[in-house]
Amino acid sequence: MTIPKRDKQAIGQRFLAAFREAGAAEVAPDILLPADTLLDLYGEDIRARAYTSTDPLRGEVMLRPDFTVPVVQRHMAGGAEPARYCYLGEVFRKQDPGEERPANPRDNEYLQAGFELFAHDREADAEVFGLFHRLLAPYGLQAVTGDTGLLMDAVRALPLSGARRDALLHHLWRPRRFARLLARFSRPAEARDLPSTSAPWAGLRGEDEMQARIDRLLADRHAQPLDPAWIARLERLFAVRAPLPGALAKLRDLVAEWTELGPAVLRIEERMAMLLAQGVAPDAILFDASHGRQTMEYYDGFTFSFVAPDRPAWPPVASGGRYDALTAVLGRGGRAIPAVGGIIRPGLVAELEAAR
């Protein structure tokens, strides 16, 4: 059964009205976006997911793959904090099938209703999550939360050289590469025997850049292998997945032997208290420490999604999180603005309503 677009629009409008009621100003970003910003942020992944086209004057353009970038850009161009924005519109995603075409291709065009909050105050996470939780309460969805900041603090606290720590932090969102690095760091460092060459220098990468990396490799020879106890602790941390109060108990256990996690765990506790104040029952909220690792790279703090428990093939009905890192990159290292937001997919909500 296909649900008419009009009905999905109507549901989207309902969410949009609720977002406006929560104090958000409605914005309507362009559908065709310049490709360069998106490519710079997301790399080739975005070219595999977004439709690209070429404009004779503007160069490569993309059909809006999400609203976050244009909304952030709009805010950075002149908004002042705190600011709340909401929007409703189509996003476009293609699916590269690999070797075989899927029997049921995913939607390549669907609605998103979103809410973004730019604010320095600590309650912003709870405000956004509480709003989504309230709006989605009728649909029996499972809320899953995570905190990428906790994972980053954990990596920062490992007894590693700065270079090794930075490499791990950079690849936190790429689990296999992260695991490879970690495995390498836990073995005795090997001296690299770099080949000599008579080839002339070529290309834009400078000789000084190579020398800087060789110096780093040489310095790394003296690095002590990472104690396997730390890897076991990291694995324990990544595996924490339980209703919020139980997860916090596990995290507190970890803090006993990993004191640097204390502040991040405290933040999660404070957030739980704020959620309670919003009328959210913490027992019904899952905390999955690895949640943020499977989401967008720029979610660097609180993350959340709402999934339909009996629709395992579905993407989350709603998702969001804190993305200060994205505003930092878009601000070209200058201004980073604390930002948290999320989207709901009205099309999926329409299907849930139709199934009732």
Next chain:
Amino acid sequence: MIRLGVPSKGRLMEQTFDWFASRGVALSRSGSDREYAGRVEGAEGVSLVLLSAGEIPRELAAGRIELGVTGTDLVREKLAGWRSDVVEVAPMGFGHADLILAVPECWRDCEDLDDFASIARDFRAVHGFRLRIATKYHRLVRAWLAHHEVADYQLVDSQGATEGTVANQTAEAVADITSSGETLRANNLKILGEEPILRSQATLFANRAALGDVRPFLAQLGVEA
């Protein structure tokens, strides 16, 4: 009628003709060298269609030819979900080429993909944009690098003279097809010490829906699908 698509010129065409000839089927170009029409002797109900090797994947997938000879690289690059549309019938033992990732020979610190990932990260931090890989095999290279979780790079399109892009500073690395590696070496590039992105060779493909119709002819050639 079974339409057999064969590359319309060069060594690939000659070797294809040889491959069929050794199985008792004589393919030839009719008329002059400039005419893209062909003749088939030794098999009933088969016609020869001479095409550019790059167009054979698309024609096969669309069912405008039932059989076609082309490189595995072209099928995998050009046909998303290729297994749903075409069947790899027989590797033909010629036209061998590897799709590889190559970097400047002068990069002494770059021997494998881990080095490459690390260099890409540094490059982006220093230059403010992602390290550029010149290629025409966008889908294959992107999927391979995604599988190995290499970030911090971008692909730039290069439809020819790809090996020259590094010296011209329009790319920092290249991903291209090579058989002997000679052109790469001549341009002071070296192949990363990894399994190639893809090992390609000339292969006889069949349109999946036409498989039943072509079976007798394939049996005559002594291959099974």
